[in-house]
Amino acid sequence: MRKITKPCESKESKYIFSEGINYFKTGNISIWGSGDKKTLDVLKRIKIKGKWLNLAAGDGRYNLYLLKKVDFVIVSDIDKGALSKLWHTTPLKYRHKLDTKIFDINNKFPFHDNLFDGVFCTGVLHLFPKKILRKIVSEIDRILKPKGRVIIDFATNIKRTLPNGKLLVFDSEPLYSLSEAKEILKKLFKNYRIKMYESKFVEDVKKSNPPYVMNCKFIILIADKK
Numbered sequence: 001m002r003k004i005t006k007p008c009e010s011k012e013s014k015y016i017f018s019e020g021i022n023y024f025k026t027g028n029i030s031i032w033g034s035g036d037k038k039t040l041d042v043l044k045r046i047k048i049k050g051k052w053l054n055l056a057a058g059d060g061r062y063n064l065y066l067l068k069k070v071d072f073v074i075v076s077d078i079d080k081g082a083l084s085k086l087w088h089t090t091p092l093k094y095r096h097k098l099d100t101k102i103f104d105i106n107n108k109f110p111f112h113d114n115l116f117d118g119v120f121c122t123g124v125l126h127l128f129p130k131k132i133l134r135k136i137v138s139e140i141d142r143i144l145k146p147k148g149r150v151i152i153d154f155a156t157n158i159k160r161t162l163p164n165g166k167l168l169v170f171d172s173e174p175l176y177s178l179s180e181a182k183e184i185l186k187k188l189f190k191n192y193r194i195k196m197y198e199s200k201f202v203e204d205v206k207k208s209n210p211p212y213v214m215n216c217k218f219i220i221l222i223a224d225k226k
């Protein structure tokens with residue numbers, strides 16, 4: 001894959017929350033840090049195999065953990081530059097089991113039914129209102145094999161503090177509370193066997209546009225399709 005440096009501009013009114021940055025100017029570590037401890041614990045101990053989709057993977061904070069365990073990972077995002085950095089920072093020995101797909105999560109996913117053994121998605125679903133979330137989860141369900149597994153996180157009680165002390169809120173952002181999010185996830189995954197874990201996240205996201213300090217609680221959901 002060639003290096004794509006052109007920023008992908010955000011269009012919040014269309015539910016496109018990209019960073020508008022050149023990812024090749026952000027260093028090798030993900031702009032979102034090296035990962036939440038609890039999510040990493042889940043990823044390290046969970047048994048997963050087969051073909052996985054890392055949905056809205058960004059520049060790949062968690063992708064190597066997937067690649068080390070499963071047979072094949074397709075990483076998707078609306079932002080070609082983020083996926084291009086992910087590709088170039090993935091060690092050569094894993095690239096034969098990595099592919100990229102650019103698409104907007106709001107549309108029908110470009111995959112046939114029952115294709116994946118698992119779908120992983122972090123750091124993005126909390127940005128969408130319930131109506132769109134339902135559509136996204138129904139697409140996840142469509143492309144997931146029976147007995148497939150979903151691992152997602154869902155941020156709640158979000159506070160993004162800008163360097164000038166003001167709060168940053170995206171247009172149209174629902175800002176779910178923890179209890180609200182738990183109820184929504186239970187309903188969305190009602191046909192799945194689910195486990196939920198709670199965690200907290202404080203990260204100085206210096207390389208986003210604009211930079212801010214993110215403070216939130218979040219849910220890690222593991223959902224197994226019956």
Ligand SMILES: C[S@@+](CC[C@H](N)C(=O)[O-])C[C@H]1O[C@@H](n2cnc3c(N)ncnc32)[C@H](O)[C@@H]1O
Pocket residue numbers: 015016017018019030032055056057058059060061062076077078079082103104105106121122123124
């Ligand atoms: C906060 S980042 C999380 C990235 C990665 N999943 C992680 O946990 O490090 C959100 C990602 O969602 C992508 N994104 C935002 N809106 C999208 C959309 N409508 N369709 C596909 N990807 C989108 C962004 O480009 C960005 O890479």
